[in-house]
Amino acid sequence: MAISNFIPEVWSAAILETLRSKLVFGSLCNRDYEGDIAEAGDTVHITGITDITVKTYDRTAEIDIEAASDKDAGTLNIDQSDYFAFYVGDLDAVQAKGNLTGTFTNSAAYGMAKKVDTYIAGLMDKAISKETAKINVKTPADAYTAVVAAGQALDEADVPDEGRWIAVSPAFYAMLLKDPLFVSGTESGHSTLLNGVVGSVNGMTVVKSNNVPADAAKKTQSIIAGNNMATTFAQQISKVEAMRMEKRFADMVRGLDLYAGKVVRPECLAKVTLTIDPNAA
Numbered sequence: 001m002a003i004s005n006f007i008p009e010v011w012s013a014a015i016l017e018t019l020r021s022k023l024v025f026g027s028l029c030n031r032d033y034e035g036d037i038a039e040a041g042d043t044v045h046i047t048g049i050t051d052i053t054v055k056t057y058d059r060t061a062e063i064d065i066e067a068a069s070d071k072d073a074g075t076l077n078i079d080q081s082d083y084f085a086f087y088v089g090d091l092d093a094v095q096a097k098g099n100l101t102g103t104f105t106n107s108a109a110y111g112m113a114k115k116v117d118t119y120i121a122g123l124m125d126k127a128i129s130k131e132t133a134k135i136n137v138k139t140p141a142d143a144y145t146a147v148v149a150a151g152q153a154l155d156e157a158d159v160p161d162e163g164r165w166i167a168v169s170p171a172f173y174a175m176l177l178k179d180p181l182f183v184s185g186t187e188s189g190h191s192t193l194l195n196g197v198v199g200s201v202n203g204m205t206v207v208k209s210n211n212v213p214a215d216a217a218k219k220t221q222s223i224i225a226g227n228n229m230a231t232t233f234a235q236q237i238s239k240v241e242a243m244r245m246e247k248r249f250a251d252m253v254r255g256l257d258l259y260a261g262k263v264v265r266p267e268c269l270a271k272v273t274l275t276i277d278p279n280a281a
Contacts (some may be wrong), residue, residue, distance in 0.1 A: 016237045018109035024209040025120035029233035043071050044076040078260045085106040085254035110256050117211040120261050125213040127263035128271045138277045140179035146272045151202040152226035153270035159227050164204040166225040223272050230268035235259035238263045
């Protein structure tokens with residue numbers, strides 16, 4: 001990469017696009033309020049709506065017309081900031097085969113995605129005041145039972161069927177794959193899908209992530225189910241800079257990632273705590 005050919009906007013867009021393609025929990029959020037984030041400490045205003053009242057019709061009386069209005073659903077304070085910084089030596093750039101720019105872009109995006117996903121998963125986990133169930137998963141049938149329990153919790157909370165998802169660990173997903181109900185019912189005919197999506201079950205899109213909440217001391221982990229309306233998330237690669245290094249024959253690139261999330265409708269989330277038997281069939 002020649003420093004003279006460096007275009008910050010192009011790099012920023014490329015890194016953000018790659019980052020978004022790697023996010024799992026980030027894809028399970030409402031991102032309508034992302035907007036332009038310039039600095040840490042910026043505030044994003046979240047707008048909600050007032051519910052429309054359904055009334056009994058009387059054909060002998062005039063109908064009552066109410067004004068549709070929005071409401072302030074709170075603010076999202078951009079209080080998370082991460083950075084990346086690396087350099088490419090002149091000799092390395094000359095001798096390397098392939099696209100170093102793309103290689104390092106993917107590496108930076110992957111590292112940020114893992115940190116952001118862990119952050120969002122933690123927000124969701126803490127927002128759920130009461131777990132739906134605790135299940136000791138010894139068989140594939142137990143795994144499917146956990147999924148059904150999570151779906152039932154969403155049903156009882158009147159969470160819309162459209163857009164439901166369930167986030168699981170690779171170990172739990174491996175158990176599901178052994179259950180004929182999941183294999184026969186899943187709509188996934190793909191080997192690789194975007195943002196961790198690996199199929200569907202019980203009306204929910206299944207996403208797989210290593211960042212699902214877990215307690216190593218208690219040897220437990222969680223599956224989280226929900227709808228994108230539950231959590232608002234905003235992110236922006238706000239600054240990407242390139243410069244010549246003073247004491248090396250090299251170009252340096254650094255960037256700043258700003259983001260924040262907030263669970264605005266915790267009733268649209270459900271959690272099942274699992275203990276997965278390592279000797280499970």
